[in-house]
Amino acid sequence: MPDGPGLELLRGEIDRDAPGAVLATSYEKERAALIVDAVRIIEVLAWLRDTPGQGYRFLSSLHVADYLPAEPRFGVHYELLNRERVERIRVKAMLSSDSPEIASCVELFPTANFQEREAFDFFGIVFTGHPELTRILLPEDYVGFPQRRDFPVGGEPVTFTYSEKRYG
């Protein structure tokens, strides 16, 4: 885990090779995160994976968060792990709600295949260049993206005989 200064040093190194790709950094609760321009996500992931001395070769998780009132709304999180030094770093790309599109990183990390399909399934994030971007957990004919925060909760209202009698 790079600490705060380490994160800034890392950002400096990325800026030298890919200027402007990293928009910001955040260091919260001992978690280092790079906030990256969504268009250049592959560039940054490849840099972290292939640059000698970095070696974040393991994508431990790819997931999406919906920060609904905020815009850009969706955050795609890549949790990278350096297995030699046991260091983790989070790369985050923000996507707007009208065009939630980002390049697929299946070429770099084959494990992202199913995780990107899951992100598409639940949030409707389109990963361009994905070999087969179809629903993975929900039924194929499902309409909507249920993990979005503006998706209705669903279910049914339940009536209880007991409380009805007691409270009218």
Add this chain to the structure above:
Amino acid sequence: MEVERRTLESRQASARDMLRGDLEGEDLERYVEERVVTTTFEKMLNLARANSIFPLTFGLACCAIEAPISIVTARYDLARFGAEALRASPRQADLIILSGRVSIKMAPVVRRLYDQMLEPKWAISMGACSSSGGMFANYAVVQGADKFMPIDLHVPGCPPRPEAVMYGFNKLQRKIMGNPDQGWRQRYNAVGTEEWARGGPASKPSAEAAEAYDLARELTLA
């Protein structure tokens, strides 16, 4: 006619004589009176059906630990009620226990299993989840298994104890024998709480929910 009670020894003796062909006349009459019960064919058939149920080896979620696994093991022992032979194929089974929540993706599969079972067949919905959706009031879980297949019996609980499942099983046996336990609304003083008596289906979504559904449909189809 009053049949006089005899000791075990004398009954065994007359059974032996019967097999030897030595029993005749009044003794034979008495033997038949003691040994034979008359009933209708349907009652006999239902008695046999109720006491030789073949449940399907089938589990959906955490309730499966209680229902098909626990109750057939030695501690609870469903074999006492004639249902120890769990069948691995729906074509050989006549009882399906829905043990757990049914997701919308699983529902067609469950329905297909139920359709593959041969008549006569029964279904027990076990636990809160398969009966009503339980705590999963969300997009992924069917809100009550009776939305897609007929259910004979609901066992409440989360999960129900194995004793509760066996109690439900006994209730099912009584139902099969044409003697179902009815009238719970009278017993629990809940007459008039049926959906039709409330004036319309209670499952209709609220105005806000309907609006949210419409909005989501617009957003996702656009």
